[in-house]
Amino acid sequence: MIEGLREMAVSNAASHGGRAQEGAVLGMLLAARPDLRADVPAASAEVARAVSEVNSMDPRDLQREAAALPAREPRREREGLPEIPGAAMGAVVTRFPPEPNGYPHIGHAKAAIINAEYARMYGGRFILRFDDTNPESERMEYHAAINVGLEWLGVRPDETKCTSDDMEEIHAAGGRLVGAGAAYVCTCSRDAMGRNRRDRAACRCSYDGPDEAQKKWRAMFTKSRPGSAVLRFRGDMKSDNTVMRDPVLFRIVDVPHYRQGTRYRVWPSYDMAVAIEDSRDGVTHSFRSKEFEMRAELAAAINGALGMRTPERGFFSRLELRGMPTSKRATRPLIEEGKVSWYDDPRLPTLEGLKRRGIKPEAVRRFVMSLGMTKSESTAPFESLVSFNRSVIDPVAGRLHMVEDPVRLDVAGLPPSVEIRNHPSSEMGSRTVDTSGGISIAEADAGALAEGSEATLMGIGRVRITRAGGSPAAEYLGGAGGQAIQWVPAGSHRLRILVPGELFRDGEYDEGSLSELDVYSEPAYLDVEEGAPVQFVRFGYCRKDSQTQAIFTHK
Numbered sequence: 001m002i003e004g005l006r007e008m009a010v011s012n013a014a015s016h017g018g019r020a021q022e023g024a025v026l027g028m029l030l031a032a033r034p035d036l037r038a039d040v041p042a043a044s045a046e047v048a049r050a051v052s053e054v055n056s057m058d059p060r061d062l063q064r065e066a067a068a069l070p071a072r073e074p075r076r077e078r079e080g081l082p083e084i085p086g087a088a089m090g091a092v093v094t095r096f097p098p099e100p101n102g103y104p105h106i107g108h109a110k111a112a113i114i115n116a117e118y119a120r121m122y123g124g125r126f127i128l129r130f131d132d133t134n135p136e137s138e139r140m141e142y143h144a145a146i147n148v149g150l151e152w153l154g155v156r157p158d159e160t161k162c163t164s165d166d167m168e169e170i171h172a173a174g175g176r177l178v179g180a181g182a183a184y185v186c187t188c189s190r191d192a193m194g195r196n197r198r199d200r201a202a203c204r205c206s207y208d209g210p211d212e213a214q215k216k217w218r219a220m221f222t223k224s225r226p227g228s229a230v231l232r233f234r235g236d237m238k239s240d241n242t243v244m245r246d247p248v249l250f251r252i253v254d255v256p257h258y259r260q261g262t263r264y265r266v267w268p269s270y271d272m273a274v275a276i277e278d279s280r281d282g283v284t285h286s287f288r289s290k291e292f293e294m295r296a297e298l299a300a301a302i303n304g305a306l307g308m309r310t311p312e313r314g315f316f317s318r319l320e321l322r323g324m325p326t327s328k329r330a331t332r333p334l335i336e337e338g339k340v341s342w343y344d345d346p347r348l349p350t351l352e353g354l355k356r357r358g359i360k361p362e363a364v365r366r367f368v369m370s371l372g373m374t375k376s377e378s379t380a381p382f383e384s385l386v387s388f389n390r391s392v393i394d395p396v397a398g399r400l401h402m403v404e405d406p407v408r409l410d411v412a413g414l415p416p417s418v419e420i421r422n423h424p425s426s427e428m429g430s431r432t433v434d435t436s437g438g439i440s441i442a443e444a445d446a447g448a449l450a451e452g453s454e455a456t457l458m459g460i461g462r463v464r465i466t467r468a469g470g471s472p473a474a475e476y477l478g479g480a481g482g483q484a485i486q487w488v489p490a491g492s493h494r495l496r497i498l499v500p501g502e503l504f505r506d507g508e509y510d511e512g513s514l515s516e517l518d519v520y521s522e523p524a525y526l527d528v529e530e531g532a533p534v535q536f537v538r539f540g541y542c543r544k545d546s547q548t549q550a551i552f553t554h555k
């Protein structure tokens with residue numbers, strides 16, 4: 001379809017009670033695309049098709065699609081991130097530091113894309129750093145999944161590293177903090193520590209001098225039991241920023257690490273690891289989602305106590321899609337209970353899930369860039385990603401016929417075969433469909449046909465209905481007119497379509513969030529490449545999951 005035409009038809013229909021007007025849409029199209037004025041009949045035919053498609057939409061779907069339309073001004077001109085004040089070309093180093101404790105999701109995509117894009121904008125360097133200092137929850141499986149996800153997104157780091165490879169340096173920095181009196185070993189119980197942080201009261205351990213603290217710090221590497229001692233930063237127990245109330249910098253974890261095995265037992269906290277790593281890696285700018293904002297003060301304080309440089313920081317809003325929670329707390333139990341098959345379930349906002357649903361990396365990228373560095377907190381509906389995806393897949397999605405509950409339609413004078421274009425733009429060629437064995441249409445369409453009325457069988461032509469009801473019949477007229485309906489030939493291919501909905505509604509798992517349709521498609525579906533997008537006419541875009549299954553992507 002001509003770029004932007006569907007959007008014009010949708011917006012026209014939405015403002016005219018669900019019925020787009022061909023004349024009005026043609027006017028909009030020719031105004032936007034003067035080049036099409038050379039062949040107005042061709043443009044009119046395209047418009048007629050778009051209008052008929054849009055006018056046959058369910059009104060709720062139409063409203064949804066209309067609401068997701070971007071503002072009228074061309075988006076491309078405003079694309080791109082705001083400039084970084086004072087940043088010099090060639091001197092920007094950014095990083096994306098995921099913890100390998102889960103499958104990457106759309107929130108990771110945002111952080112990775114923004115940091116990589118800033119490095120690119122300034123001809124700088126982008127580091128992928130696995131923040132793997134929490135052996136209890138990290139796994140090689142997740143580490144690998146992050147690599148796979150970034151590759152899919154097209155985010156290519158200039159350098160990839162793991163924080164755990166710098167453990168000696170991080171331990172040494174901890175020792176320097178102890179020596180400088182900026183950190184002390186706390187042997188209070190977890191409860192007591194929680195209480196003293198809540199009450200803003202220092203514990204007795206904090207009165208230890210550097211020598212005593214040093215002795216206890218060394219013991220953490222040898223004889224102290226896990227949970228019996230932690231190293232705490234001497235922050236400010238009175239601070240309104242709870243992060244600053246003598247936070248834990250190191251703890252003992254006697255669990256094998258997925259890369260380091262049992263080499264280490266004293267592991268840094270997230271804040272300690274980030275402060276040291278960003279500084280030693282020469283990171284000049286770090287861009288993270290807003291929930292890390294409170295932690296920036298601590299990283300800067302740790303760097304300050306060690307005389308280390310702190311990168312500039314920028315924050316953007318966290319990206320969540322409505323009804324598609326990214327938290328492991330929400331999704332892991334559903335996977336364990338078998339309610340969600342795996343991390344590639346098309347209802348999930350994981351990169352695997354989005355990919356399986358048929359969302360393209362280019363669409364994720366454009367979506368993220370359109371959000372940019374805004375900090376306003378909002379949960380975006382899935383539809384806001386759809387308009388980006390549609391413009392990526394529409395030019396390459398072959399059109400196919402598919403019907404639910406097929407009913408045979410006897411057509412007198414039916415041509416024995418027809419040639420159907422695979423895509424309204426001719427580059428995708430056409431296919432020959434054998435109609436000699438007869439055709440079937442959807443039960444819902446059959447039920448709406450009245451005797452004596454006319455309809456257009458898409459790709460065949462106009463017919464007049466000679467018998468309505470349970471076993472309908474028609475006679476072939478040719479030309480076009482009346483409601484356009486799709487059909488499948490005899491010997492059509494049985495197929496399941498998975499239709500993903502919002503996984504959560506009002507914060508609760510929705511049992512009905514994944515539905516299945518039992519349908520029949522043209523045999524040409526079998527020739528579609530696995531993973532490729534198709535558009536089932538009058539239904540929507542799907543991704544071919546297998547020979548017998550497709551996944552509904554979006555309208």
Ligand SMILES: [Zn+2]
Pocket residue numbers: 185186187188203204205206
């Ligand atoms: Zn204590």
